[in-house]
Amino acid sequence: MALTHLRALAVGGLVVAGAVVVLAASDVRITPVVSEDRVFANFAAPDAFSDDVRAAVQSGLPVTITYVTELRRNSTLWFDQIVASAQVASSVKFDILTGMYQVSKARSGTVQWSETTPKEGQMRLWVTEFERVALTDTSRLHPTGEYYVRVRARDSLPRGFSLWPWGRSDTSGRVELPAIR
Numbered sequence: 001m002a003l004t005h006l007r008a009l010a011v012g013g014l015v016v017a018g019a020v021v022v023l024a025a026s027d028v029r030i031t032p033v034v035s036e037d038r039v040f041a042n043f044a045a046p047d048a049f050s051d052d053v054r055a056a057v058q059s060g061l062p063v064t065i066t067y068v069t070e071l072r073r074n075s076t077l078w079f080d081q082i083v084a085s086a087q088v089a090s091s092v093k094f095d096i097l098t099g100m101y102q103v104s105k106a107r108s109g110t111v112q113w114s115e116t117t118p119k120e121g122q123m124r125l126w127v128t129e130f131e132r133v134a135l136t137d138t139s140r141l142h143p144t145g146e147y148y149v150r151v152r153a154r155d156s157l158p159r160g161f162s163l164w165p166w167g168r169s170d171t172s173g174r175v176e177l178p179a180i181r
Contacts, residue, residue: 028173032149039084039135039177041069041149045128048153048171056157057101057123062093064156065127071135071177074146083147084136090127103127147177 027047033040048065056063071084089106101123104114117123141147153171 028151028153028171030149030151030173030175032175032177033132034138034178037138039071039138039141039149040132041071041086041135041151042131043067043069043129043133043151043173045151045153045171045173046124048155049124049128050155052157053155057092057094060094060096062091064089064091066154066156067130067133068152068154069133069135070150072148072150073142074148080148083140086133086135088130088133090130092123092127105130107133143179148174149177150174 028043028045031042033042045065045067048067053063053065066087066089069086069088070082072080073083074080087108091104091106093102094100095102099118100116101118101120102114102116103123103126104111105126106112115126117126135149151173
C-alpha cells in the first residue's frame with residue numbers, strides 16, 4: 001500500500017517538474033510603459049516561433065501567432081483581477097516560388113501593418129515583437145494596487161488530442177508594473 005502511494009507521489013512530482021520545465025522554457029520579455037496617462041506593453045516572444053512553427057512556415061503553410069496581453073491586479077484571497085486585456089496577432093506566409101515572407105500584424109482582428117522580406121531573421125522579429133500595445137488609462141488604476149502585465153502566445157498549428165486537461169502549453173511571461181502615482 002505504501003509503495004502505491006510512493007509511486008503516485010513520484011508520478012505527481014514528475015508531472016509538476018515537467019510543467020515547471022515548460023514554463024521555464026518559455027521566454028517573453030515584457031516592458032510595461034506608462035505614457036500619456038495610458039498603460040502600454042512592449043514585448044518580444046522569440047520562443048513563440050518554435051521549430052514546429054518554422055517548419056510549417058517553410059512548407060508554405062500560413063501561420064498565425066496570437067498574443068493575449070493582460071493587465072492584472074494582484075489579489076490575495078481570490079484569482080487575480082483582469083483590469084484590461086488586448087489581443088494582437090502576427091501572421092506569416094512564405095511564398096515558395098519567390099522566397100519572400102509576407103508578414104502582417106493585427107489588433108482586435110484588424111490588420112494594422114503588412115510587409116514582405118526575403119530574410120528569415122527579419123521575419124522572425126516581425127512575428128514575435130510588438131510595441132505599444134494599449135491596455136488601459138491610468139485613471140482606472142488604484143494608486144496602492146499591485147499590478148502586473150502578462151503576455152501569452154499561441155500558434156495556429158493544429159494539435160492532436162491531449163489528455164492534459166488544460167490544453168497545450170503556451171509561451172508566456174509576466175512582469176510587475178511600476179508604481180503609478
